[in-house]
Amino acid sequence: MPTLIGRRAVLGALAAPFLAGSAEARPPFRLREDPQPLLSPPILDEAGTTRKLDDFAGRVILLNIWATWCPPCREEMPTLDRLQSRLGGADFAVLPLCINDAGIGRGRRFYDEIGIFDLPLYWAEALRVQLALAFIGLPTTLLIDRKSREIGRLQGPFAWDSEDAVAQIVGAF
Template identity: 80%
Template sequence: MGRRPLLVGLVAGFIAGPAQARPPFRLRKDPQPLLSPPIQDEAGTTRVLGDFAGRVILLNIWATWCPPCREEMPALDRLEGLLGGPDFAVLPLCIDEGGIERGRGFYDEIGLVNLPLYWAEPLRVQLALAFIGLPTTLLIDRETREIGRLQGPFDWGSDEAVRQISDLL
């Protein structure tokens, strides 16, 4: 056997398939407690992640100036419409410097109807949740512990995403 076919065969096992062909999260076997930045809702109430305990939370950190964030918001809206309730919630956390008003303008512009809107100061979110880029999505268990993290966009309407979250409920 020649060198090239051997290398191709070895490398083929390491090439990832399309993101939609697998669940979004590798679930942690050791759920990690999370620090919480102060989170503001649209009514102006300051909250923390512990306020959402008892539900599985999909915490999506995003900004209006982030193209991949903007692209995945409609799918997150549909996911909240499909699974949202007493056992599950999408918590979209806007970190725009312009505050929650900028996020509201974006929601209105593209017609999001199922997602609540939350905002937090970017630096405080960065320090508390130690993320690198946007969007970043954390899967949080009912005790407010991180059980999964995904850097980058994902098709939240995919069967794999819905199945993985449904299995946790």
Template identity: 80%
Template sequence: PFRLRGDPQPLLSPPIVDESGRDRRLEDFGSRVILLNIWATWCPPCREEMPMLDRLQARIGGADFMVLPLCIDDAGIDRGRRFYNEIGIANLPLFWAESLRVQLALAFVGLPTTLLIDRESREIGRLQGPFDWDSDDTATQIRGLL
């Protein structure tokens, strides 16, 4: 699914907030490979992918890998939590950041955008648009990076 970069790029982390209100940065998760999914509740393809990302986290998430969903709703993290509760998301953490700061830091256009980040907080792959996260190819590719 990801065309891996031959030249991993360092990332400038936008300010990220977790559900407890604590400020986080991508470097905080640096011991893992991260699938950073930038999404919003008003984005239909984002909403459709979220259950698949939840299943991916349940299948292969752990000490070496995590799905990091980054909600950029202007209304804040509470709207993301309501959406999680509505559709029964059980395995994913929830993080929030200001849309403009994420766009400036990560230079993405359109939602959903998903970045594959290595253990040194470098971008090694990027997907624009929705994807079938339930595919065996996805899990195989990610496991190959662990």
């Protein structure tokens, strides 16, 4: 015999997603108890210098892997810019790693189009980044400790300038 569901139950179930708190009302990372060493692909900066992740050791790094053709990446980029403006310095840096096939120039045009002012720009070959950092989708963001070890990873976009994100990142200092 079929079970009848009342109108209120159906309406409540349909409204629940709209009543729930924001997905960003939480810290972005489940922090690792066992920080993992990372391989580094060659990373190119805008001056043409090739770098490795170890070149950024000594600071906490938020490594964001993104591409200009990725809508969620485009959406979260201003929040990364605001995070860098707020926390960037001797203890912390955002390292946005563009993996566009068109190279670093396409990343610069995107920054200029949407008004990114405080983020540096880095580029690496997509395949090398995928092999070194074992990510699946874009955007993927890694929280890296002062010894260049991964302590957190998030796949998907996030409001990086939210108070929860800032608190968790500052706690990693």
